[in-house]
Amino acid sequence: MAKMTSTGVAIRAVEGAPATFDEAGFGALSFVNIGQVTNVPAFGPTVQVVESNPLATGITEKFVGFVNYGSVALEADYDDEDAGQELVTDAVTTTDASFGKDFSFELEYQSGAKRYWVGKFFSATENPGSANSMVSTSMNVEINTPVLKVAAP
Secondary structure, eight states: OOOOOSTTOEEEEEESOOSSSSHHHHHTSOOEEOTTEEEOOOOOOEEEEEEEOOTTTOOOEEEEEEEEOOEEEEEEEOOTTOHHHHHHHHHTOTTSTTTTOOEEEEEEOTTSOEEEEEEEEEEEEEEOOOTTOOOEEEEEEEEOSOOEEEOOO
């Protein structure tokens, strides 16, 4: 499948990292679906630019610096009965045992292709909205590992 719409995209999470950072390691985990997701923005690596400005040449030289795998600000219709949304809320609540811990993530496209990574939740905010809108939630995930791409079966 060369092109596809966003319809059918699912994102799941589970506390902890896989035993191995490969398809088998992530596949052995029991992910919880984060329900009612309405938007998953762009994510992936960004390499920092390190500049050197030697006075002798007057030319800015650019070098590859650290890699930042980014963040994902998930948007969803708020559902206080959704196990995945509850998992996120617990992960950012200082009184919960999940606070500050690593989570493994699985994003699945309609084609069956998957993306896996490890990161942490940093927010779970509610937006009551305005007239003719849904009560929504935003959940911020900071990615701490490369994103593993697994082709559709």
